[in-house]
Amino acid sequence: MEFSLSDEQNMLRDTAERWLASLPSRPQADRALWREIADMGWLGAGFSEAEGGIDGGPVEVAVIMEMAGRALLRAPLIEGMVLGARLLSGAGAKTSLANVLEGQSIELPALEEPNQRHAPFTPDLRLMDCGGGHRLSGTKSLVSWATLADHFLISASDGAGSLVLLRVPADREGISLRERRLLDGGDAADLLLTDVAIGHDDILCQGNTAEDVLSEALDHATAALCAEAVGLADLLHERTLEYLKTREQFGQPIGSFQALQHRMVDLNIALEEARSLAMMANHALSLPAGEARVSPLSAAKQGVCARCLQIGREAIQLHGGIGMTEELPIGSAFRRLKALSLGLGDEAWHLERIADARGEISTGKEA
Amino acid sequence: MTALWSNAEVDFRDEVREFCSTQLPRDISDKVLHGQPLQRDDYMRWQDILASRGWLAGFWPKDYGGQEWGASESYIFQEETARAGAPWLLPFGVNYAGPVIFTFGNEEQKRRHLPGIVDNSVFWCQGYSEPGAGSDLARLSTKARRDGDAYVVNGSKIWTSMAQWADMMFCLVRTNSDARLQQGISFLLIDMNTPGINVQPIQSIDGFRHLNQVFFDDVRVPATNLVGEENKGWTYAKFLLGHERVLSAETGKARRLLARAESAAQARGLGKDWRIRDKIARFEVDIHALEWMSLRLLADVTAGAAPGTESSLLKIRGSSLLQEISEFSVDVLGPDALAYDPQMLSDGTGIDEELRSMGIVHDFLFQRAPTIWGGSNEIQRNIIAKHALGLPTTRV
Known part of the structure; x- marks a missing residue:
């Protein structure tokens, strides 16, 4: 068993930490910051050299995500660096992927739809046949960082009801954005698609291939999300522990009271468990795609988010009034954690998947 | 981070599995799996079998009759034997007295006491x-x-x-x-x-x-x-308690108890009940978390770090989890759990189905103990607060 980072991974971590520390507090992405992120080599961190990456993998991505979480960096890392790039890689869109990894093009997924509680494999959005090509009309909801996108990676269903993934320029006629603000302070937009012309070149992949590609991309995004959550929780844990040691009431540091000490210990346990589950998620990515990954990845997503949110709630409570203000990063981190727990399948969605997977395992044994 | 277990570790796991499937007496594993209390003879028979394979004190130095297992082997051994329904390996000699004697005892004490632990002749x-x-x-x-x-x-x-x-x-x-x-x-x-x-x-x-x-x-x-x-003596006592807690995250047992609750739910037509499914899924998450936390600690110990306050953390989570799963199991039984007769359970005579229910009730009652023993979970929290988190003591 090997859980420690290699020298190269440690270096990646230190470099990331230094760069993040040089940014203004709670940095928010724009094109210039994305350029810097690309120059840091982050975008290729999870990809092989042949694909234009640094021969890294899930651990490199997790190192970056954890540091970004700790620094409260707001940027389309899960969306662009992981999910978008994985979709292109899986679909074999080599030139597009290379452009993305170099930071030349920002390509962001548009998967979620209004009135669908995360059903990524069965979008309602229909790709209609029209003459020699296709047309697209409908809505994709809350596309994170939509105003930064050069291309959207859109999921839809074809006439036969099977999944199709599209890559469409953001300035294509018929696409308009309804900008939205998010719980975690991020930017997003609903994508309003009105009779958008789709040519054959816009189709990345479809059918079973599209399902596999999307599934692989979502698996990687889930593991990356877990790492970011751990980074955020690590920050909250550190700040809360520091506060308990320095804040004085009743003539003592409040951290000397046993009632609070035991609560702090429970946060420590929650953090260690979250960290362990995030490692399990990375390990799951080394398993064959499909069934073997379902339970560990869903367990990691639900388990990490539940534990990190517990840390978030308690961090605010233990800070008292000051924890409710924007003066400290506590509230920001809490809001981001809540957003992470609702994204990419909420708690109920993942618990359902775990229960389903168990059902299949027990039936398999009986057979 | 690379593959979880090395080839040698996978081989060892298979060896333990094979050993349990051929050597673990069926009447003993039936008792364990059904939650019936074990007698002295049940423990001793299984430990004799382990002793003759040289696995009773597997983690001990070879000089004293052990196999010098690393942390991974110890973990795999515990996990696999627990899943197979082997009795709890009584720790008093092997895990507690033995290590204190070979670490702090004199030559005469080692000669007199260690062989009786390794060959299971002394309780x-x-x-x-x-x-x-x-x-x-x-x-x-x-x-x-x-x-x-x-x-x-x-x-x-x-x-x-x-x-x-x-x-x-x-x-x-x-x-x-x-x-x-x-x-x-x-x-x-x-x-x-x-x-x-x-x-x-x-x-x-x-x-x-x-x-x-x-x-x-x-x-x-x-x-x-x-x-x-x-x-x-206090130094030796603390040394011993450290050993006690490393063994406290019994994920193999947790998995076994959860599978039993799941079967009980299915047998009662509750396999599709969302409340039951939701709880089982949450327990599975908890077991994963505990397992990976244990693996991380094992990796540290294997790399030469002394087990520190992390073992307190495992003790708290491991004991609470067993407790929660065993109470959930009783809730799955519902009113069937009202029937409980220790004498009948101990004799093992009666209708199988009823005995199985009583076994679940017995585990539920017995599992209140682990959060108390080995330094109560409150004491573990005090230890972590002071030594891992550096929280201050109250000024008087």
Whole structure:
């Protein structure tokens, strides 16, 4: 068993930490910051050299995500660096992927739809046949960082009801954005698609291939999300522990009271468990795609988010009034954690998947 | 981070699996899987089988009869035997007395006591808690007064598991009442057949008598049974507690109990009940978390780090999780769990289905203990607060 980072991974971590520390507090992405992120080599961190990456993998991505979480960096890392790039890689869109990894093009997924509680494999959005090509009309909801996108990676269903993934320029006629603000302070937009012309070149992949590609991309995004959550929780844990040691009431540091000490210990346990589950998620990515990954990845997503949110709630409570203000990063981190727990399948969605997977395992044994 | 287990570790896992499937007596694993209480003979038969394979004290140094297993092997062994339905491997000799003796004892003590642990011929028990010294163990008052070539012991120990079956006890006694609390304690090995020892069973909430109070009335213990130095016993006691807690994250057992609850739910047509499914899924997440936390600690220990406060963390989570799963199992049974007859369960006579339910009830009652024993979970939280988090003590 090997859980420690290699020298190269440690270096990646230190470099990331230094760069993040040089940014203004709670940095928010724009094109210039994305350029810097690309120059840091982050975008290729999870990809092989042949694909234009640094021969890294899930651990490199997790190192970056954890540091970004700790620094409260707001940027389309899960969306662009992981999910978008994985979709292109899986679909074999080599030139597009290379452009993305170099930071030349920002390509962001548009998967979620209004009135669908995360059903990524069965979008309602229909790709209609029209003459020699296709047309697209409908809505994709809350596309994170939509105003930064050069291309959207859109999921839809074809006439036969099977999944199709599209890559469409953001300035294509018929696409308009309804900008939205998010719980975690991020930017997003609903994508309003009105009779958008789709040519054959816009189709990345479809059918079973599209399902596999999307599934692989979502698996990687889930593991990356877990790492970011751990980074955020690590920050909250550190700040809360520091506060308990320095804040004085009743003539003592409040951290000397046993009632609070035991609560702090429970946060420590929650953090260690979250960290362990995030490692399990990375390990799951080394398993064959499909069934073997379902339970560990869903367990990691639900388990990490539940534990990190517990840390978030308690961090605010233990800070008292000051924890409710924007003066400290506590509230920001809490809001981001809540957003992470609702994204990419909420708690109920993942618990359902775990229960389903168990059902299949027990039936398999009986057979 | 690379693959979870090395090829050698996978081979070892398969070897343990194979061993359990061929060597673990069916009547014993049936008892374990059905939650029936085990008798001395059940424990000893299985431990004899392990001893003849050289696996009873697998993690011990080869010089003393062990296999020098690393942390991974110990973990795999515990996980696989638990899943197979093997009895809990009694830790009093192998995990507690043995390591203290080979670490702090003299050559004569090693020669006299270690072989009997490795070959399973001597049954040990642990004399730590007292009526007036539970969580505040250092306040123990059982006295050992030096008289010629012996110590004369007076006082009593309580919550002594399986003392009624034991041949030997390792015991913390006060040898100096004037020193600071922790500095007047010594570590004695006491033959349970010595005149003046009286073992009184205590009935616990599951209806069984595995706990005891042990009274000492002018019990003469040869001075050669003092381990290490007089008044240094607290050091050895703490060393032992560290060993105790590393073993506390019983993920194999947790998986087994959860699978049993799942079968009970299915048998009652509740397999698709969302409340049940939701809880089972949450427990699965908890088991994953505990397992990966254990693996991380194991990796540290394998790399040479001493088990520190992380073992307290495993103890808290492992014990709570077993407790939660075993109560959930009773809730799955519903009104079927109202029937509980310790005598019937102990005899193992009756309708299988009813005995299985009673086994689940028995585990539910018994599993209240792990959050208390080995340093209560509150004490573990104090340890983590002070030593891992560096939180201050109250100013008076």
